[in-house]
Amino acid sequence: MLHAVIMAGGVGARFWPLSRRNRPKQLLDLTGEGTMIERTITRLEGLVDSDHIWIVTNAEQAAMIKELIPSFNEQRFIIEPLGRNTAPAIGLAALHLHKHDPEAVMIVLPADHRITNIEQFHYCLHSAVEIVHDSELLATIGIEPNRPETGYGYIQMDTTGIRVRENVYPVKTFAEKPNLATARLFLESGEFVWNSGMFVWRADTILNQIREHLPVWGVAFEEIGNAIGTPQEKETTRKAFEAGKGISIDYGVMEKAPKVAVVRGTFDWNDVGSWDEVWRLMPHDENGNATRGIVALANTENTLVLGNKKLIAAVGVSNLIIVETDDAIMICPLDRSQEVKDLVDKLKASGQEGVL
């Protein structure tokens, strides 16, 4: 049977002050369309049975998600005792799915991406399911790039061989985030797609691959697998995660696995990685301003205002981000939002963690 596993582990500093330690990006409604995790679930309608949707997250976020989406089946939370990056989180999910359904095919989806053009999205996942459900293939979803983006990893496709499906290619290499010159070469070559962090495989396939390439986690999952459904389950999982090293699925498994295919996705995809991305995704007025809340602007352009309760008045500014929350106001140029991290670090260092 087909299952979806939504990865909702991350903590978010990039969208401070909207995102907080306990309220990362997936729990936010950044663009005014609904929270990203709700939209991730809704996006699966018609493809995955709603009772086959799982969420991997920590206990604190699970409670918040439950509050946000009361209809979500509590049995479908898979609780990470602590964050150990994507490989252990995916392994833990695969273990639970496999126990629940030995024939499980799992779609792995980040909780905090924005996708439009749902039909293309479904078509792409459907292609991936078709190639993995009776094979040992690992499928990854690559996105057709439309600009020389330096903020994403890339996947190089082998475009030379014979293909069973027009949108599925063998993977040649995984490439880290490139510099601009390299990103331009990638784009021109036509051989590279963006690494979206979405994967499709059988649960038993990924468990075998983890055992092969991450043997210490293989042993840990063996122990957790034996404990699932017993009174020791929670304790065994916690101990294994405490002892294990964090590692990403890309670095730990995908780059080493022998049979990896990439499905070329043509849907609109965005990882909403920065405030200027939020600004770009929102509707604009004739001066390029994107606003929410009570806002008054004079001689202002290309500015993102996310208000809360107060009137936010901007006069004579451009390319600025202004965000108001219940206890903070953040002002930063649109193209310098990566520096918000500097401020978060500074607040941490000065003991002002209450606002983080």
Place this chain on the structure above:
Amino acid sequence: MLHAVIMAGGVGARFWPLSRRNRPKQLLDLTGEGTMIERTITRLEGLVDSDHIWIVTNAEQAAMIKELIPSFNEQRFIIEPLGRNTAPAIGLAALHLHKHDPEAVMIVLPADHRITNIEQFHYCLHSAVEIVHDSELLATIGIEPNRPETGYGYIQMDTTGIRVRENVYPVKTFAEKPNLATARLFLESGEFVWNSGMFVWRADTILNQIREHLPVWGVAFEEIGNAIGTPQEKETTRKAFEAGKGISIDYGVMEKAPKVAVVRGTFDWNDVGSWDEVWRLMPHDENGNATRGIVALANTENTLVLGNKKLIAAVGVSNLIIVETDDAIMICPLDRSQEVKDLVDKLKASGQEGVL
């Protein structure tokens, strides 16, 4: 006897959102030193008896001042029924003072100027009192300019004749706010001082001069004078102000009067006319930032932050004004604060007067 009349009539849009229709500049603590009106009163200690200090203002502001300074003698408020610029306000005050004390010498002081170096300030006013108390001279206080300021009016002194006091000159001309080239010439000439809006004269002298140069107001003050102390006082004053035209004391009297002297002031004086002035007057950190409230800055310089209750975080910005009040947040470049008026007009036009 010596009296001081503090002019507290103005409404303030320039410091929105701190200043409001009912809360103009003199009632604000812009620089963190106390409200300007309190400081104006305190500044007179040792020069004018506290029971000889009068405030000309409207009824609404009088109530706020009374709340701010409970010790202020309510009998010393002179209520303008409506704003008619400085000449009628000063005339009304002179009328009350003259009734109270026929020998009254009055010092007229704006409520919203910042002065340091109190000793020099007292010395200057003392000189003015000495030349007017037994003459029909009108004395105005001019400030020694230290830069080619285009935001102030100027007074040209006659530096050629013989003078009775080293710091007192006959006035040659009054000059409106100059352009930069003219302001430079003024500064170089050594003959020009800034027009501070501070005056010293006998109450009967200024009443005579108003009768002479503003005869309609002369008649009005005659009627008000007869009504003072009777049940008709309030109604007569209101009618006179409703019927009369607004006019400034400079334009209506000073420029026409035959005997005007300027006392050259060497104290530090500032009319705190804009947000960048506020920024300049406040203490700065090593990056030129001036802040009040709960503030966190990263990679930020030359920025003025006046916080209220929320944490204000600025990242990667420079030359910005950020002001938070209970119901509004205003963001504007330091050198474009004159455009705040555009926004206030816009809010007025769109019916959002609640925040003005």
